[in-house]
Amino acid sequence: MKRILFLLTGLVAACGSVVAAERPNIVVILVDDMGYGDPGCFNPKSKIPTPNIDSLAQEGIRFTDAHAPGPLCHMSRYGLLTGRYPFRTNVNLWPKQPLIEDGQMTIASLAKSQGYRTAMVGKWHVGFKEDGYDKPLPGGPVDRGFDSYFGIRASTDIPPYFYIRGNRAVQPPSSQIKANFSEGWSPIQGAFWRAGGIAPDLALKDVLPRFTNEAVQIIEEQAAAENGNEGEASKPLMLYLAYPAPHTPWLPDPEFVGKSGAGMYGDFLMMVDAQIGRVLATLQKADMAENTLVIFTSDNGPVWYDADVERFGHDSCGELRGMKADAWEAGHRMPFIARWPKRVKAGTQSGQLVCFTDLMATFADLLGAKLPADAGPDSFSFLPALTSNPPSLTPIRTQIAMRPGSAALMTFRSGDWKLITGLGSGGFSKPNRVKPSPNDPQGQLYNLASDLGETTNLYSKHPEIVARLTAELKKIVDDGRSRVETEKLVR
Numbered sequence: 339m340k341r342i343l344f345l346l347t348g349l350v351a352a353c354g355s356v357v358a359a360e361r362p363n364i365v366v367i368l369v370d371d372m373g374y375g376d377p378g379c380f381n382p383k384s385k386i387p388t389p390n391i392d393s394l395a396q397e398g399i400r401f402t403d404a405h406a407p408g409p410l411c412h413m414s415r416y417g418l419l420t421g422r423y424p425f426r427t428n429v430n431l432w433p434k435q436p437l438i439e440d441g442q443m444t445i446a447s448l449a450k451s452q453g454y455r456t457a458m459v460g461k462w463h464v465g466f467k468e469d470g471y472d473k474p475l476p477g478g479p480v481d482r483g484f485d486s487y488f489g490i491r492a493s494t495d496i497p498p499y500f501y502i503r504g505n506r507a508v509q510p511p512s513s514q515i516k517a518n519f520s521e522g523w524s525p526i527q528g529a530f531w532r533a534g535g536i537a538p539d540l541a542l543k544d545v546l547p548r549f550t551n552e553a554v555q556i557i558e559e560q561a562a563a564e565n566g567n568e569g570e571a572s573k574p575l576m577l578y579l580a581y582p583a584p585h586t587p588w589l590p591d592p593e594f595v596g597k598s599g600a601g602m603y604g605d606f607l608m609m610v611d612a613q614i615g616r617v618l619a620t621l622q623k624a625d626m627a628e629n630t631l632v633i634f635t636s637d638n639g640p641v642w643y644d645a646d647v648e649r650f651g652h653d654s655c656g657e658l659r660g661m662k663a664d665a666w667e668a669g670h671r672m673p674f675i676a677r678w679p680k681r682v683k684a685g686t687q688s689g690q691l692v693c694f695t696d697l698m699a700t701f702a703d704l705l706g707a708k709l710p711a712d713a714g715p716d717s718f719s720f721l722p723a724l725t726s727n728p729p730s731l732t733p734i735r736t737q738i739a740m741r742p743g744s745a746a747l748m749t750f751r752s753g754d755w756k757l758i759t760g761l762g763s764g765g766f767s768k769p770n771r772v773k774p775s776p777n778d779p780q781g782q783l784y785n786l787a788s789d790l791g792e793t794t795n796l797y798s799k800h801p802e803i804v805a806r807l808t809a810e811l812k813k814i815v816d817d818g819r820s821r822v823e824t825e826k827l828v829r
Contacts, residue, residue, distance in 0.1 A: 370461065372636035372654075379392040385651065398677030404692040404694075411637055420444055437465045448483070461581070494582045495587055497535055500540055516533050528588055529588055553577060584606045594609045603640075631724075639663075665763060688729045691751070696717050696718050743765040750807055752807050761774055
């Protein structure tokens with residue numbers, strides 16, 4: 339028996355090494371506050387040129403029904419990193435403590451356990467344990483699975499503003515910056531930032547290109563290691579590049595000013611697209627593009643009002659209802675693209691229902707790893723949709739549950755039906771919350787197959803569907819997970 343076990347172990351190890359040799363590098367690019375209607379590959383009427391994002395779609399697969407797990411920055415990032423719906427934790431604690439618990443699996447710790455070099459650049463926004471900025475900042479990326487980190491704690495309009503390398507401030511935010519607003523825009527648009535502490539080595543206009551420089555350096559180091567066949571050469575790379583743009587402040591470089599048809603916002607998004615182009619060009623130059631899975635998406639919807647649509651003739655939401663923070667589709671339905679030339683057929687499209695929480699199970703599937711029972715409880719693998727030719731039509735998931743930004747509502751998707759457990763947007767759009775009159779429906783029900791714009795509330799017309807979806811939602815909330823565990827991990 340011992341000999342049989344030894345032979346089996348050797349066979350598994352040999353197979354594993356073959357798999358490891360074929361494993362792709364993984365680059366996840368997450369932009370901030372970009373709408374479904376902004377990239378040309380999702381909206382032919384867009385007035386913002388996005389040639390580099392569009393090239394990813396031309397060379398990969400475009401998902402048209404992909405969703406953030408929550409329509410705000412910290413919610414979205416928590417779900418993406420952990421495979422767990424953000425309504426399952428108190429995301430409002432992020433300013434002072436880590437949202438991701440010590441020992442909780444992330445996509446980084448998963449990849450690291452499978453022999454990957456893991457790096458993060460950019461906006462964290464899921465909390466550190468903060469006790470002064472001259473001390474270590476525990477609970478951040480390097481404590482949650484990343485080998486290296488360079489970035490900022492939150493958005494570039496939320497002070498204090500300072501760079502972090504590893505778990506230390508590069509320079510503490512010892513200076514002060516006054517608040518700024520842009521005339522002609524709403525108070526939370528334009529070159530808007532809040533007053534507060536700022537580090538002497540950080541200028542808000544330089545943050546976006548600085549992050550690209552860091553990402554480029556990581557890719558070049560990876561290529562050098564592979565070509566030199568030493569050190570990290572045996573380790574593929576996972577890079578999570580979390581740009582804090584086109585979130586406010588909108589600070590386009592002079593070369594982009596006036597170049598889009600959507601004002602400051604469009605100009606800044608053109609700059610974001612150009613930065614993405616630098617990263618893609620570096621992958622190509624390093625001869626890494628062919629075997630790198632690039633995933634591109636945005637964390638939540640845009641801050642773009644009806645008045646902005648009328649003013650510019652550009653619909654950042656792509657005719658979806660709502661905006662950032664909302665329960666309606668524009669708050670959380672996101673452009674989502676995957677490119678992997680070795681395995682993904684170019685120029686394809688998928689209507690699969692996908693959530694950012696699904697990265698965890700997808701990467702596990704890709705790497706041949708078995709998720710522990712307590713990891714990625716709301717994660718489903720969409721690998722078959724990536725690698726099947728044509729893409730698999732078997733549903734990856736049929737449901738998504740989330741809480742919108744600023745109200746005690748829940749949003750629940752089941753098949754084509756979408757339930758919102760109250761009236762109003764639940765987010766930034768007005769009205770945020772509506773108290774129903776005695777004869778009014780108590781919530782909202784839409785059939786997205788026939789009414790993607792969520793124009794006709796069917797709540798009163800289909801009480802049986804409301805009852806079914808309410809029960810399904812309650813089960814997902816009460817169970818603490820939506821991924822059914824079919825096997826136990828053997829340790």
